[in-house]
Amino acid sequence: MKTFNRLLSYVKYRKFSYLIGILLLLISAALTIYAPIIGSRLINYVSLQTQEAEVIELNILVTFFVQYLGLIILSVAIGYGSFLILAFASNDISRIIRNEVHEHMQNLPISYFDDKPAAKISARIVNDTEVLRENFYQNFSTQVLLQVVQVVGTYVALILVSRPVGLTMLIMLPIFVLWQLGYMKMIQPLNHRWRESVSEMNSQTAEIVQGASIVQIFQRQESMADDFEKTNQEWLDSRRKTNYIDSTLTWNLSGFLKNTVTLLVMMYLGTLFTEGILGYSMGVLFILIDYVNRIFDPITMIVRLMTMFQQALVAGHRVFEMMDTPIEEDSERELIVKAGQVSFNKVNFGYKTGQTVLKDINFSVAQGETVGLVGHTGSGKSSIINLLFRFYDPQAGQILLDGQNIREYNRESVRDQMGIVLQEPYLFTGTIASNISMNDASITEEMIQDAINKVGARPMIDKLELGIHTPVVEKGQSLSSGERQLISFARTLASNPKILILDEATSHIDTETEEVIQHAMNVVKEGRTTFIIAHRLSTIQNADQIILLDQGMIKEHGNHQELLNLEGQYAEMFHMQAKAATV
Incomplete structure (x- = not known):
């Protein structure tokens, strides 16, 4: 949590950009949630006119369609603007952090570098700050907010359209929380292994490049290749296990829950229909099915974003560990050397x-x-x-x-x-x-x-x-x-x-x-x-x-x-x- 709060504190350097970007993000999400309501009105109009054998007026169809299409296009355009603003802000924050850790590195005591490979130090300054830019400031910090807004907005809209269906869907919330906690617990150690293996490969590669002539003179190419392959295999193992967890706890579990809940909602609506008490129009049915499906997509994305979040925390810990290394105390007094005794x-x-x-x-x-x-x-x-x-x-x-x-x-x-x-x-x-x-x-x-x-x-x-x-x-x-x-x-x-x-x-x-x-x-x-x-x-x-x-x-x-x-x-x-x- 300490690393998370510290990463979040850097938003202050571009708080205006983030404020505008997030505001546009919320507007885009709201338009996306509202669009199905226009679609339901279109469906209700067509079904009602057909049921009563009335003429379907083309201008009304075009009006509904233009409204629906306009909302979608406007949502995409606003979302695009939001992405650009937040991407630029994320790039600037990454630059600020990279400059800070680079400057701090130059003020560290010489003893700090005695037992640390240069490539591992450079990996923290370059690679880890890039992970922070992409995984935290550009994706996690904004996308999680977007997905949460979509989930909350969809739940609210679902309850307003059908209180029984909406309130029943709230039962899924504890499942979502347990799902998220289990995923984070499993993925965290793998992300640590992944970042350490990347850092070690950087170090090994730099060492081989710098000592290429010695490696070839002593014919140690095979030995060095074996060492690199061992580290590379550790990287592959961590990535492979991460893929297994992602595929199981995001796509497969999400698909299973989504299809199961959709089936149960359809069975509920079918029971009402057979008992002759179905009070939903075709447009409302469209909204119910659409919103039920919409709840799972952002939740799945939130779970997947946890991988990025964990990777960002690991990278942030490595960067801040270096930044927290105390520099040597120094006097403000200037030494004037005139003779050189x-x-x-x-x-x-x-x-x-x-x-x-x-x-x-x-x-x-x-x-x-x-x-x-x-x-x-x-x-x-x-x-x-x-x-x-x-x-x-x-x-x-x-x-x-x-x-x-x-x-x-x-x-x-x-x-x-x-x-x-x-x-x-x-x-x-x-x-x-x-x-x-x-x-x-x-x-x-x-x-x-x-x-x-x-x-x-x-x-x-x-x-x-x-x-x-x-x-x-x-x-x-x-x-x-x-x-x-x-x-x-x-x-x-x-x-x-x-x-x-x-x-x-x-x-x-x-x-x-x-x-x-x-x-x-x-x-x-x-x-x-x-x-x-x-x-x-x-x-x-x-x-x-x-x-x-x-x-x-x-x-x-x-x-x-x-x-x-x-x-x-x-x-x-x-x-x-x-x-x-x-x-």
């Missing part, structure tokens, strides 16, 4: 409670210095960068930028003067220019060109017919790894940050390209504080200080020569790499 003071951090990743981290970096972070996988290098960006906050200690505790300032301002180049460069669909500027209006084309020149990407750009306006497909797959990395460097440099972070930035670049980037970085590092995470120690030999991490602790700290003189872990790593390079 960085200090870690007694920092302790763990991603999970009781699992410490960084232990008593202490170091300071002056403006314009370059710091190399080295260590084996899992030693804590990337965790230091995550803390610097405030993707996470330490459980103890302080991180200072220009002497200011970053925890006391909002995250956006902390990151505003930072740039990063990742080990796996990520490019977005668009152009080379849009990937460098990130659609920031303050970054001009001249600034883009300047960044390209500084990172040594000019030869690459000059080879392209459209230059910086060359389209980039998803993740930049049409470009080589080195080209993507150069664009990523240009993106960082164009933003002119005070602090640069290079996270294994040269690990996927050939020697020639590495030399170009190293030269460019020596130029643009001037006046900027730079952190370099590297496995190849040759990339940080000129760093002002090198921090060697081991199991989350700083084991060695100094410049390249100082660490070699220690003849410790760093020296051992350096000599091993030097030896490997000469082989």
Whole structure:
């Protein structure tokens, strides 16, 4: 009920449209219910004139027929207008919800995404909101009202035409209620299974597409296909069981009740006729039979709409579950970074409670210095960068930028003067220019060109017919790894940050390209504080200080020569790499 009320609350954004649409819907339903009365008058006129051997006047027939046909056409036209208004309103509400959940997703902490497949998150934002649009706002919320109005209106009209028949038909109401409750109880778990299986198939498909080369190299196509088939079979089973229930509790049961009640009404009327007390005209008989049949059609539709309602509730629960995930508390204070001095003071951090990743981290970096972070996988290098960006906050200690505790300032301002180049460069669909500027209006084309020149990407750009306006497909797959990395460097440099972070930035670049980037970085590092995470120690030999991490602790700290003189872990790593390079 909570999800239902919450979904219903969004109608306020288009309440005027819904009010007009529902009003037209009610008028259309009223005209539909009233139309058989005109038909009965036509039937009574013809039968009476025939019984009394009177002439049937064509103009009267045409008048009745035009009235009847006019009501039907008017009802359809008004219903059509109502559908358009409500459809447009439903589309707008779906857009509003989709925008809200998308915006909320972008403000969620990075830890939220640690164990959640991207496809499952996108399924909630795109697929589930589409289910809400179609099944709740466009169909259920309006169609249920329409069907209820038709049922109530038909009952009222039936009682007015024949009180015995109308009141007797009220006995069907408890049956309808039990019918509805039983259907909802049976269909609810199936709808949960259906939405989860759709989400899982989205996730599996995205994973296969992203890792297509790995799947084929290791010849796991059959295994992946089996996993997908298993999930697909779960989807099929849930849909098949839903079809069985629908066919049994909607069409078959509805048809059985409809035919049975119609037969009983005909038997009742036949008994009155044989006893010579039938006081109904032919037109009234037409209305009685028509209304008895009309009661079952909307009730059947209401039962069928419960499937949509259940699907909408499941989708709504999934969407609101994501929207209710708390975002990180943030300060309204803006951090102003002028120099780019960085200090870690007694920092302790763990991603999970009781699992410490960084232990008593202490170091300071002056403006314009370059710091190399080295260590084996899992030693804590990337965790230091995550803390610097405030993707996470330490459980103890302080991180200072220009002497200011970053925890006391909002995250956006902390990151505003930072740039990063990742080990796996990520490019977005668009152009080379849009990937460098990130659609920031303050970054001009001249600034883009300047960044390209500084990172040594000019030869690459000059080879392209459209230059910086060359389209980039998803993740930049049409470009080589080195080209993507150069664009990523240009993106960082164009933003002119005070602090640069290079996270294994040269690990996927050939020697020639590495030399170009190293030269460019020596130029643009001037006046900027730079952190370099590297496995190849040759990339940080000129760093002002090198921090060697081991199991989350700083084991060695100094410049390249100082660490070699220690003849410790760093020296051992350096000599091993030097030896490997000469082989």
